[in-house]
Amino acid sequence: MLGWKWLAGAGMMVVALGIGSALTGGTAAADEVVVYKSPYCGCCAKWVDHMRANGFSVAVREVEDVAPVKAAHGVAPSLESCHTAVVDGYVVEGHVPAGDVKRLLAERPRVRGLAVPGMPSGSPGMEGPTKDSYDVVAFDGVGRVSVFNRYPAR
Numbered sequence: 001m002l003g004w005k006w007l008a009g010a011g012m013m014v015v016a017l018g019i020g021s022a023l024t025g026g027t028a029a030a031d032e033v034v035v036y037k038s039p040y041c042g043c044c045a046k047w048v049d050h051m052r053a054n055g056f057s058v059a060v061r062e063v064e065d066v067a068p069v070k071a072a073h074g075v076a077p078s079l080e081s082c083h084t085a086v087v088d089g090y091v092v093e094g095h096v097p098a099g100d101v102k103r104l105l106a107e108r109p110r111v112r113g114l115a116v117p118g119m120p121s122g123s124p125g126m127e128g129p130t131k132d133s134y135d136v137v138a139f140d141g142v143g144r145v146s147v148f149n150r151y152p153a154r
Helices: 002-017 020-024 042-053 067-072 098-107
Strands: 032-037 057-062 084-087 090-094 113-116 134-139 145-151
Touching: 032 042, 042 057, 042 098, 090 098, 098 113, 098 145
Parallel strands: 032 057, 090 113
Antiparallel strands: 032 084, 084 090, 113 134, 134 145
């Protein structure tokens, strides 16, 4: 009985946060990216611009605390960045390049999503005079992580 009450409470939290449709598939178009971000984060807004410039329709959901969204979508703390997005049933955590999201949607691997942990310089939305090397990683629901793409330092 305790388990049922916990699940019902979690479901109410999902509805209260407005992320229920993202978790259940909702009615979003396959190429619509729903981004959950802080209203105070400029690099997240730049990532949204990057996605739009690469042909994605983007809906922005500004939230004061992105942590519950990350938890609801199974993003492990080691994979976290500043914003979390959902597109066609996949989670996209952080500054993942649009080309990798397009590849994810074309190949449809059996993963929960993609992540660029942290906020590496030179990733989309984090442009500047230098570019750190970074990996885009695929992750599943049971803790497995694998490299999806690599970006060298510049």
